[in-house]
Amino acid sequence: MLVHPQFDPIAFSLGPVAVRWYGLSYLVAFGLFLWLAAQRAAKPQYATRGWQRRDVEDMLFFGVLGVIIGGRLGYCFFYKPGYYLANPLEVFMVWKGGMAFHGGLLGVISAMALYARSRGRHFLEVMDVVAPCVPIGIAAVRVANFVNGELWGRQADPSLPWAMVFPQSGESFARHPSQLYQALLEGLLLFVLLQFYARRERAMGQVASAFVFGYGCLRFVAEYFREPDSFLGLLALGMSMGQWLCLPMIVLGAVLWVWCGRRAPLAKAGAGVKS
Template identity: 50%
Template sequence: MLTYPNIDPVALAIGPLKIHWYGLMYLVGFGAAWWLANYRAGRSDATWSKQQVSDLIFWSAVGVIFGGRAGYVLFYNFEQFLANPLWLFKIWEGGMSFHGGLLGVTTALFLYGRQINKSFFEVADFTAPLVPLGLAAGRIGNFIGGELWGRVTDASWAMVFPGAGTLPRHPSQLYQFALEGLLLFTIVWWFSSKPRPRMAVSGLFLLGYGSFRFFVEQFRQPDAHIGFVLADWITMGQLLSTPMILLGAFMLSWSYLSKQQQRGNI
């Protein structure tokens, strides 16, 4: 069994002001996305200006924060929302959902694309490879905060998390860091480094994230107030990831099918 490092979740405290590692990880994620976007926009075949990249990151950040909070409240704590609708706006109390953040970013990309006269998938395909490193940073924030731990196990790399009892558990945050973060980034970044049919990069991202998340949920402890939502083994995370897998596979297949049809009509 490994020893949980038990890092103070508060990175910096100045009087009543407390800056948490989780919040800093968001800054790391957006900073990495900004750098990668500028790197890609600097290529000779890119059609993005530096100003457009900066605006894209800003719009995405707004979508992540508001969508992530709304998704957490509606998907995971709807009863509390019904009891106190204003709780939706108490972002400082914590609680974010990737699937909600995805919906928020999707809306933001659609609106921003209209503003700069780019199609939705032109914006989405450019943005998708930038996301996984931000997800990786967020999972490190979860690990430092000792939250979203895994299920009880006797694996040699298990850890005892503060607040999770005395039994060793899967460090599922690190599994998500490795799969949804580093591995997904490697796959999507490589795939997008060459010309692909419109929609293909976005489809691969949805398919990859949904598949990795569905897999890791088998090791992650379900939310205590929700438990399993279907068949005594399907979690909310798996339920929300299933449409991503199906939609991503459809988008990826359709993008190449449409390209072949266009060639056939030439």
Template identity: 50%
Template sequence: MLTYPDIDPVAIELGPVAIHWYGLMYLVGFLGGWLLGRWRAQRADSPIRPAQMEDMLVYVAIGVIAGGRIGYIIFYDPGILARDPLAIVRVWEGGMSFHGGFLGVLAALWLYGRRIGAGFFRLTDFAAPLIPIGLGAGRLGNFINGELWGKTSDLPWAMVYPPMGPEPRHPSQLYEFALEGVVLFAALWLFSSRPRPTMAVSGLFLVLYGGFRFLVEFVRLPDEHLGYLAFDWLTMGQLLSAPMIALGVVLLALAYRVPKPDGAQT
């Protein structure tokens, strides 16, 4: 049994200004994605040039933050706007949805693709291996904040988080860091290290992320105000991840079954 190390969620205090670890994790995700994106953009099959990564990052950052906040309100707390309309802009108080942020990124890539004349799925294939950097950093931020804990467990690595009682629990944030961050990054980076059919990298991202998230939800506590949606086990995270898996399978099937015209990406 392990004990939570009681990490201060505030990384730096400069007078009245407090910089939280969670905010720094967003910075790590964006900076890491930008650096690897510039390196990846040097490939002959890249839909963008290295110098365009800055512009794409701005679009993606807006999509992540706006989509994540709006998605949280729609999926997890739709009544909050009636109680407090300004809550939608107070992102520093917490309440971000991956699935909402993901939809925001897709919208951002579509808009950016229209601006530069690049195909939507070529851009999503390019961006997919970069996303796990932010996912992994975000899960470390969840762990530092002491949120999104798992169910009670007697496994050797179960962890006691004192604010939730003396029972050891699954450190589900670390499970997600390992799966959504490390494993997902390694799988996508290796898979995309050679040219693949358009939509294949995007499809693999959807299948793997959706599958990892669906599995971890079995040992993660459901959102307190939502509970289980059905069957005493179905969570909102699983409900939102299931379509990702299905869509990923469809994209992979289309990528490898639809004949490509001469000169198309293979």
């Protein structure tokens, strides 16, 4: 069996300031988004509609706020609502940890809706630019979870070549390195699939809905290998909170994809968009 190396969570220090791997992973995620989204905005179907790099930079600003605020609120009220309703001031104590992807997603969607309205662009068009650029950033954050030795997996067969003991768990049995599973599934694999799917012109909103559906499916699978939160355990039907939160994503993504498919392609759909 492998044993988690127990990396130092602090990447380096600048005087009294400690820079953590987790924080660096978010910087990497935002940097990759800026690069990828700028390339996507330069594609003919977007460039002809007035998209420029400064639009991507503005989207990033809105998106960062959405990730941080939504991710924190999602953790507080999806996973520990009773505790944070009783201790509301601790919602702001982000240094104690606690971020949830599903909350961050809702935060980004809200932020992009505000961005679209402020720029006079169609919300689905904005989300089509954003969606294919997100998964690689998710992969970066999952790698940081592995470095920190957190969000470890469920018990695994010790004969599995990559089964790993996480001393941080307080247990000595082998586990699945589920952080890496998630980095590969909802990160790298979803990124490759969306890049391939988005190469061709699609109906407005179909790329974004493919992301929602794809992430929901891949995260649902990954949750079977991830240890449920100790304060929640498995919920109804033997599913984790993460799986229950993925179900509406899967349904919404599929319904939205079909609905968008009945609309005109992006190059022909101009309603509600300004150049």
